[in-house]
Amino acid sequence: MSTPPVAYVIAGSEATGGAGFQVDLKTYQQLGVYGVGTLSCIVAFDPSNNWGHRFHPIPRDIIEEQIEVSLACFDASVMDTVKIGMLGTPNTIDAVAQGLSQRKWKNVVVDPVLICKGQEPGAALDTDNALREKVLPLATVVTPNVFEAKTLSGMDTIETVEDLEEAAKRIGESVPYVVAKGGVEIAGDEAVDVLWDGKELTRFTAPKVGQQRVSGAGCTIAAAITAELAKGADIAKAVDAAKKFVTNGINARVSANTPFDTVWQGAN
Ligand code: PXL
Numbered sequence: 001m002s003t004p005p006v007a008y009v010i011a012g013s014e015a016t017g018g019a020g021f022q023v024d025l026k027t028y029q030q031l032g033v034y035g036v037g038t039l040s041c042i043v044a045f046d047p048s049n050n051w052g053h054r055f056h057p058i059p060r061d062i063i064e065e066q067i068e069v070s071l072a073c074f075d076a077s078v079m080d081t082v083k084i085g086m087l088g089t090p091n092t093i094d095a096v097a098q099g100l101s102q103r104k105w106k107n108v109v110v111d112p113v114l115i116c117k118g119q120e121p122g123a124a125l126d127t128d129n130a131l132r133e134k135v136l137p138l139a140t141v142v143t144p145n146v147f148e149a150k151t152l153s154g155m156d157t158i159e160t161v162e163d164l165e166e167a168a169k170r171i172g173e174s175v176p177y178v179v180a181k182g183g184v185e186i187a188g189d190e191a192v193d194v195l196w197d198g199k200e201l202t203r204f205t206a207p208k209v210g211q212q213r214v215s216g217a218g219c220t221i222a223a224a225i226t227a228e229l230a231k232g233a234d235i236a237k238a239v240d241a242a243k244k245f246v247t248n249g250i251n252a253r254v255s256a257n258t259p260f261d262t263v264w265q266g267a268n
Contacts, residue, residue, distance in 0.1 A: 007230035018262035026224035038066035059109025067099035080106040081230040086113035090130035097134035168196035
């Protein structure tokens with residue numbers, strides 16, 4: 001019997017399949033990584049209200065039970081890599097931080113999904129602060145998009161790749177590796193993501209596929225980085241492979257009745 005590479009994910013369900021937990025597990029599977037997962041929350045878009053977010057946290061004791069069994073099924077010698085996606089409430093963040101601290105991880109990839117669009121700003125600010133205080137200090141890699149990079153770096157605007165690089169460096173004062181995702185948000189023909197590894201900046205570029213945002217691209221690239229790290233890649237190789245994976249998936253994107261197309265992980 002052989003054991004494939006294993007990676008864990010703690011994230012929220014997004015029921016259309018275009019983001020969150022569903023994307024994480026599809027990406028792991030496609031990259032040959034056995035996925036283990038704990039659900040932190042459930043997002044059900046409302047198709048009769050402009051696909052707005054209906055957000056449902058999962059009770060803390062149920063999150064704790066899932067973490068307990070997820071960690072019990074594979075030892076740290078087999079499962080030393082985890083991705084953290086949307087958590088959603090300060091209480092959930094606290095439970096996840098405590099759960100993570102039970103194991104010495106090699107790779108903790110935090111996709112800092114700061115606010116879910118359906119949440120109240122007050123609640124979101126609490127959530128931002130809890131994430132920064134309790135989960136970011138555990139991260140080895142953080143993967144902010146432009147909005148999240150602005151919030152985490154304290155910069156007022158990020159309009160150019162140079163701005164994005166400056167944000168990555170500032171965030172990198174507290175996390176070893178920063179992958180800042182420019183996506184289609186930065187003007188120009190290329191979709192640029194940057195890696196700051198504490199010493200050097202590297203740009204990863206691909207021609208933009210249209211100017212429209214594609215749902216799930218941020219989740220896909222962060223999950224693909226996680227899968228590559230679980231297979232033993234170093235950070236630069238992991239980001240390079242993940243960028244190619246998401247670009248292929250965007251080229252083969254799936255149209256649904258949702259406002260945005262989604263990434264087809266199976267194109268790879
Ligand atoms: O794409 C960010 C994201 C992550 N996780 C969940 C989501 C979303 C966006 O809708 O619903 C569960």
